[in-house]
Amino acid sequence: xxxxxxxxxxxVRLKNPFIAASGTAxxxxxxxxxLSLPSFGGxxxxxxxxxxxxxxxxxxxxxxxxxxxxxxxxENCGVDSFxxxxxxxxRITADLVVFVSVGGEDPNQLCTxxxxxxPYTQHFDSLELNLSxxxxxxxxxxxxxxxxxxxxxxxxxxILPKTPIFVKLTPRVSDILKISEAALEAGANGLVLTNxxxxxxxxxxxxxxxxxxxxxxxxxxAVKPLTLFTVFTVYQALRCPIIASGGVCDESDAIxxxxxxxxxxxxxxxxxVNPGAIDELVENLKRNLAQRGFSSLKELVGFAHQP
Amino acid sequence: xKRVKSKVLANLRCADDAFILRLDVxxxxxxxxxxxxxxxxxxxxRTFLRRPFSIADSExxxxxxxxxxxxxxxxxLRALKENTPLxxxxxxxxxxxxxxxxxxxxxxxxxxxxxxxxxxxxxxxxGISTTLVFGADTARHLYLSDHLERLCNRTVFVTEDASSTGxxxxxDAAAKLLEQGERFDFLYTxxxxxxxxxxxxxxxxxxxxxxxxxxxxxxxxxxxxLACSFKIxxxxxxxxxxxxxxxxxxxx
Ligand SMILES: Cc1cc2nc3c(=O)[nH]c(=O)nc-3n(C[C@H](O)[C@H](O)[C@H](O)COP(=O)(O)OP(=O)(O)OC[C@H]3O[C@@H](n4cnc5c(N)ncnc54)[C@H](O)[C@@H]3O)c2cc1C
Ligand SMILES: Cc1cc2nc3c(=O)[nH]c(=O)nc-3n(C[C@H](O)[C@H](O)[C@H](O)COP(=O)(O)O)c2cc1C
Numbered sequence: 163x164x165x166x167x168x169x170x171x172x173x174v175r176l177k178n179p180f181i182a183a184s185g186t187a188x189x190x191x192x193x194x195x196x197l198s199l200p201s202f203g204g205x206x207x208x209x210x211x212x213x214x215x216x217x218x219x220x221x222x223x224x225x226x227x228x229x230x231x232x233x234x235x236x237e238n239c240g241v242d243s244f245x246x247x248x249x250x251x252x253r254i255t256a257d258l259v260v261f262v263s264v265g266g267e268d269p270n271q272l273c274t275x276x277x278x279x280x281p282y283t284q285h286f287d288s289l290e291l292n293l294s295x296x297x298x299x300x301x302x303x304x305x306x307x308x309x310x311x312x313x314x315x316x317x318x319x320x321i322l323p324k325t326p327i328f329v330k331l332t333p334r335v336s337d338i339l340k341i342s343e344a345a346l347e348a349g350a351n352g353l354v355l356t357n358x359x360x361x362x363x364x365x366x367x368x369x370x371x372x373x374x375x376x377x378x379x380x381x382x383x384a385v386k387p388l389t390l391f392t393v394f395t396v397y398q399a400l401r402c403p404i405i406a407s408g409g410v411c412d413e414s415d416a417i418x419x420x421x422x423x424x425x426x427x428x429x430x431x432x433x434x435v436n437p438g439a440i441d442e443l444v445e446n447l448k449r450n451l452a453q454r455g456f457s458s459l460k461e462l463v464g465f466a467h468q469p
Numbered sequence: 470x471k472r473v474k475s476k477v478l479a480n481l482r483c484a485d486d487a488f489i490l491r492l493d494v495x496x497x498x499x500x501x502x503x504x505x506x507x508x509x510x511x512x513x514x515r516t517f518l519r520r521p522f523s524i525a526d527s528e529x530x531x532x533x534x535x536x537x538x539x540x541x542x543x544x545x546l547r548a549l550k551e552n553t554p555l556x557x558x559x560x561x562x563x564x565x566x567x568x569x570x571x572x573x574x575x576x577x578x579x580x581x582x583x584x585x586x587x588x589x590x591x592x593x594x595x596g597i598s599t600t601l602v603f604g605a606d607t608a609r610h611l612y613l614s615d616h617l618e619r620l621c622n623r624t625v626f627v628t629e630d631a632s633s634t635g636x637x638x639x640x641d642a643a644a645k646l647l648e649q650g651e652r653f654d655f656l657y658t659x660x661x662x663x664x665x666x667x668x669x670x671x672x673x674x675x676x677x678x679x680x681x682x683x684x685x686x687x688x689x690x691x692x693x694x695l696a697c698s699f700k701i702x703x704x705x706x707x708x709x710x711x712x713x714x715x716x717x718x719x720x721x
Contacts, residue, residue, distance in 0.1 A: 188693045194711070196470050196558065196691055208695075216706065221686040223696040225518045230688070237695045237706070382517075434689040435510075435517060437558065438472055 167448060169203070169459050171425035172326050172351035172403035174288050176203030177257050178444050179416060179459060183407055183430035184209050184263040184290060184330075185234065189244070191251035197433060201440045203426065204259035207244075207252070209292045211264075212271040214240035219374030224363040229384030230431055231363050233375030236265060236295055241275045249285050260285070261328070265292030269304065269314045276321040289325050291318055291350075294332035294357035295379075305331045308344035315348035328405060330354035333392055342396050352403030354428070355392045359385055359408075382431040385409040390422045397423020397464055412439075413447040417454075421465040470561055470691060473497045477553045478531060480546075484612050487537045487580065488547050492555060495530040503588035504564030504682055504715040507532070508690035510556040513545035521687050521710070523584035523659075524560065532559070535583040535612060561690050562714050565680055567591065570654035572598040574677070575621075576643045576668050578660025579605050582612055584682050585659055589620050598622045600653070602646065604639030604660075608632035640667040647675045655679055656718065669721040679718040685709040 167178040182205040187193050190205050199205050217237025224231045239247070252260045262279065266272040276289075293305035293314060304310045311329070318327055329345040331338065333356040342353055358379025363372040371377075386409025393406050406424035410416050411432040419427045432439060456462050478491040501507075501524045508519035520542045526533035538544050549555075565588050573592060575585050582603055589599050600623040605611045607630050618624050627635040627642045635642060639660065647653075656679030658668040665681040672679050685697035692711030699709050701720040707713060 185695075186689075186693060193693055194470060194691045196472065197693065216700070217695065217698060221696075222698075223518075223686055223688045223694075225516060227515075228517070230518065232688070232694075232696065234695050234698075237698055434694050435519065437689065437691055 166451060166458050167444065169425050169463075171405055172328070174204075174259060174326050176259050176426055178203040178447070179420065179426040180440060180443060181206060181259075181261070181405060181426055181428045182433055183428035184292065186430045186433040189248040189252070190260065191248065191254050194437070196437045198438045198440050200255045200258055201444060202258060204261055204287075206261040206263050206290050206428070207248070208238050209236055209263040209265040209295060210238055210241055210244050210275060211236060211266045212241055212275050214238065214243065221372065221374055224372045224378065226363055226380070227384065229380050229382035231361055231373060231378030231380055232358070233373040233378040235375055241278045245278060245282065249279070249282055252285050259287045261288045261290045262286045263290040263292050263330075265295050269310070269317065272314060273317050273321060276318055280321055283322065283325055287326070289318070289322060289327045290354060291315065291327060291329045292357065294330050303332050303334075305329070305341055305345075306335055308340045311341055312344040312348040315345050315350050319349035326351040328352045328354050330357050330407070332357050332360075333388060333408075334360050338392055338396060339399050342400055342402070346400065346402055352405060353396065354405045354407050355396060355424070356389060356408055359388065381408060383409055383411050386411075386415055386418075390418060393419060393424050394422040394466065398467060401464075413443050413450050416443070416447060417450060417462065420459065420462045423464045423467065425463050470558065471497060473557050473559060475555045475557050477549050477551055477555060479551065480549055482547075483535070485609055487535060487610075487612055489525075490534040490536060490546060490549070492532050492534070492557070493530065494532055494557075494559070497559070501527045501532065501560035502564035503591045504584050505560040505562050506584075506690075506714060507557045507559035507561060508687070509546075511542045511545050512549075512553065512555070513541075516542045516545065518688065519558065519690060521690055523682070525583045525586045526590065527587060535580070535586065537580040558690060562710060563712060565657060565682070565715050567595065568655045568678075570597055572600070572653050573655045573657060574643065574646070574653040575599060575601045576639050576656065576658040576660070577601065577603045578639050578664045579610060580612070581658075581660030581664075581682070582617070583659070585657060586613065586617065586620070588657060589617070593620065600646070601625070602627070602639050602643045604628065604637070604642065606630065638664070640664060640671060643668065644671055647671065647677075653677060658682070658718070666721050669718040672718045680715050681718055681721060682714045683709050683716060684714070
């Protein structure tokens with residue numbers, strides 16, 4: 163086993179720091195073999211809402227320089243069908259940590275989803291509260307408001323008191339520290355930094371919005387420096403458990419995100435473009451750490467902040 | 470479905486806007502079925518999303534693609550030299566079903582002919598008679614028409630500008646055949662989605678069963694990202710990449 167790669171974030175132990183990001187691993191058990199999900203430390207389900215969602219009109223993806231814009235629009239099967247068809251099958255191997263992602267525009271609906279999941283907590287290890295999906299029609303995201311974030315996290319914590327809760331934040335705020343603090347004070351065990359960056363692409367020929375949903379969320383290599391900025395800023399001020407999400411494409415990116423203060427990293431776009439690359443990444447990370455003289459991953463977390 | 474290290478065996482122009490790419494897939498134990506496709510990484514240092522292409526032929530450790538140049542990715546592919554290594558994921562998707570039939574009708578629009586070429590070869594090897602109706606904007610874009618003429622039992626070529634034998638669309642020409650009382654046991658079609666819908670209507674009118682291969686913008690091609698989710702007739706949503714690209718005509 164790659165013991166040197168084990169990591170712990172808010173008490174959740176992962177065999178390596180790579181987590182397959184929400185929306186890029188389906189409902190885990192139904193992901194194709196080529197993704198090699200069992201090789202990850204953890205995996206997050208597609209974000210779940212109370213009612214099934216159809217998602218946004220086509221096209222839903224657009225390539226930009228070193229990044230992609232997506233506007234999937236949270237297409238998902240809804241909590242009832244999830245509980246029946248997917249929840250009992252999430253544990254595909256003993257050592258893959260399972261995160262269930264829950265989102266939605268309306269705090270009451272979001273809590274109803276959590277209540278429906280509450281009797282089945284044995285099927286998952288952790289909850290990722292997606293308070294930051296840019297692809298839905300409401301005017302603002304919950305994680306753009308410290309007070310709404312605080313309220314939702316408090317409610318979630320009261321419904322699932324024993325489940326570690328990670329709150330996934332949007333980078334589109336004026337003060338990420340205020341939101342982070344609100345989430346942590348309300349009882350969040352850790353933060354996922356961050357969801358995609360709200361963005362726009364125009365079709366070069368027609369000069370009209372390229373995506374069916376007009377706006378999209380930017381992800382991929384293009385956003386890595388933005389993720390590093392957010393992770394570094396929040397770790398510096400709060401020293402809290404952080405999972406980095408955004409622009410991590412290879413082991414060097416992962417090392418940078420860990421050095422900035424994350425204890426684990428998500429792979430999203432990289433999964434979709436290079437399915438199965440995880441096996442190589444794990445090997446490369448091990449080698450890279452050894453070459454740098456680190457005997458364990460834990461020494462690396464927050465390294466950039468050391469004098 | 471596997472990631473395969475492939476390489477370019479040949480890259481040949483076959484029309485003013487299209488070319489044929491032959492790839493070596495010796496290392497892959499998989500064999501592809503007509504209607505399946507691959508996702509190809511384009512080694513130009515700029516486009517990093519894989520692009521989907523139908524398998525236009527597959528034989529003896531080789532696959533052939535027929536590609537129309539529409540943007541940066543496809544233009545870069547045209548420039549690839551022999552022996553260039555290529556990273557592909559293949560075979561993907563659900564291909565055409567092969568029914569017990571004596572005589573089938575195939576309706577192609579433009580570059581949509583690509584998966585039908587492999588299918589026609591497959592049907593022919595099983596003794597099934599093939600009639601191809603192939604429509605394009607202009608005669609130059611009736612890709613590989615000589616080859617198709619030899620491969621099919623019968624071909625009808627039509628163009629919108631009448632630069633070939635007949636004027637009109639593939640749907641009009643197919644309708645004409647059916648209205649004249651010609652009988653077929655099954656229908657296959659591939660082309661732009663509005664054309665597929667029109668063919669589906671036509672098939673319904675003549676009580677003909679069939680299948681269509683659909684196009685969509687894809688991201689992963691392996692059924693996880695939901696970029697290509699498509700609502701079928703009964704309201705259910707399907708992923709074109711993994712539950713298609715071939716769907717029953719009645720689903721449109
Ligand atoms: C299952 C499947 C099989 C396909 N088989 C073939 C084939 O055999 N031969 C072939 O030439 N093409 C095929 N295509 C279409 C091909 O994938 C696109 O033409 C290609 O991805 C365009 O890449 P680009 O970088 O050149 O264009 P881009 O720069 O990405 O886009 C340029 C233009 O192409 C259009 N375009 C981009 N992607 C697609 C797409 N997926 N479908 C339709 N239009 C698109 C855009 O709207 C834009 O106008 C297939 C598509 C699918 C989904
Ligand atoms: C196609 C696609 C679908 C996504 N769906 C979700 C989702 O349902 N819920 C969510 O919280 N994040 C979703 N995301 C965001 C990713 O989980 C991830 O946070 C983001 O893509 C940044 O990481 P990356 O640069 O590694 O892709 C999606 C991203 C993509 C590309």
